[in-house]
Amino acid sequence: MVDKLKKIWMDGELVDWDDANVHVLTHSLHYGVAAFEGIRAYKRADGQTYVFRLREHVDRLFDTCKLTLLAPKFTREDVMKACAELLRANSMEDGYLRPMVYMGDGAMGIYAPNNPCRTSVIAWKWGAYLGEEALKTGIRTKISSFARHHINISLAKAKMAGQYTNSVLAKREAKFGGYDEAIMLDANGYVSEGSGENIFLVKKGVLYTPDLASSILEGITRDTVMQLARELGIEVKETRITRDQLWLADEVFFTGTAAEVTPVREVDNRPIGEGTVGPITKRIQERFFDVVRGTDTAHAAWLTKV
Numbered sequence: 506m507v508d509k510l511k512k513i514w515m516d517g518e519l520v521d522w523d524d525a526n527v528h529v530l531t532h533s534l535h536y537g538v539a540a541f542e543g544i545r546a547y548k549r550a551d552g553q554t555y556v557f558r559l560r561e562h563v564d565r566l567f568d569t570c571k572l573t574l575l576a577p578k579f580t581r582e583d584v585m586k587a588c589a590e591l592l593r594a595n596s597m598e599d600g601y602l603r604p605m606v607y608m609g610d611g612a613m614g615i616y617a618p619n620n621p622c623r624t625s626v627i628a629w630k631w632g633a634y635l636g637e638e639a640l641k642t643g644i645r646t647k648i649s650s651f652a653r654h655h656i657n658i659s660l661a662k663a664k665m666a667g668q669y670t671n672s673v674l675a676k677r678e679a680k681f682g683g684y685d686e687a688i689m690l691d692a693n694g695y696v697s698e699g700s701g702e703n704i705f706l707v708k709k710g711v712l713y714t715p716d717l718a719s720s721i722l723e724g725i726t727r728d729t730v731m732q733l734a735r736e737l738g739i740e741v742k743e744t745r746i747t748r749d750q751l752w753l754a755d756e757v758f759f760t761g762t763a764a765e766v767t768p769v770r771e772v773d774n775r776p777i778g779e780g781t782v783g784p785i786t787k788r789i790q791e792r793f794f795d796v797v798r799g800t801d802t803a804h805a806a807w808l809t810k811v
């Protein structure tokens with residue numbers, strides 16, 4: 506359960522949590538065309554709260570709007586301000602932000618071009634996505650029977666609500682089978698991503714991740730991790746990856762705003778490396794947490810003070 510906070514930002518106003526309702530005729534509820542983001546704010550070692558890569562997340566929100574033909578009534582600056590305002594209104598030092606642009610109620614039927622385009626931002630407390638233990642010891646994963654959308658069936662680069670039925674089904678299948686998370690292959694059988702994370706593997710000291718032409722979300726944590734790895738002198742290659750390459754990897758980990766850097770210790774009942782958190786994963790994870798909430802200030806441009 507999400508813990509109730511005070512306020513939610515809806516179309517330019519801070520409304521009380523319990524009053525942040527939409528009508529059941531809301532078009533996006535029926536047909537899934539809605540753009541959304543997930544952003545974290547961290548209380549850093551200096552005692553101040555900073556939103557991590559806010560600009561990039563809001564840019565991706567507007568990219569998703571462009572891809573899905575949504576025309577928000579607010580600017581990027583409005584949404585960025587709303588995020589900070591909401592954190593302050595809820596006295597949040599650490600939190601997760603969920604901006605959403607969606608089609609409101611009006612006409613029904615798929616077309617409905619004149620329904621109002623609505624924007625909201627929600628904030629809630631969100632601890633470790635896959636549990637604190639997962640960050641320390643890694644998780645058990647299973648390749649899903651659900652393939653990721655083919656690039657021309659949906660919009661891999663859009664963070665669009667309707668697309669997540671695929672993720673929910675894959676995640677449930679994995680959990681029902683006793684695993685922590687699903688790994689999805691694309692329609693051609695290559696490794697794509699987790700239900701809500703990008704994936705990386707380490708082999709002989711090199712970091713590999715699916716390239717951007719594959720059916721993956723262009724993760725902001727993925728980009729963060731690639732930059733941090735390169736700074737650590739680790740070679741990074743964006744390429745196609747097969748299932749057996751995953752099984753034979755020395756290390757595997759997931760990245761995501763919610764998942765942060767989560768080690769994967771098992772894929773399809775095969776231990777990855779020693780079946781523990783590998784040394785490169787550990788170094789990247791430590792560096793990541795130092796940048797987002799620690800003392801590292803080398804990437805000040807990624808931090809927006811609240």
Ligand code: PPE
Nearest residue numbers: 543701702703722724725726727761762763
């Ligand atoms: N792939 C998918 C499918 C995805 O949903 C996410 C984020 C990522 C990759 C990583 O992207 P980024 O956050 O920019 O590094 N998933 C969001 C939603 C998770 C949820 O359960 O809700 C998130 O991590 O906020």
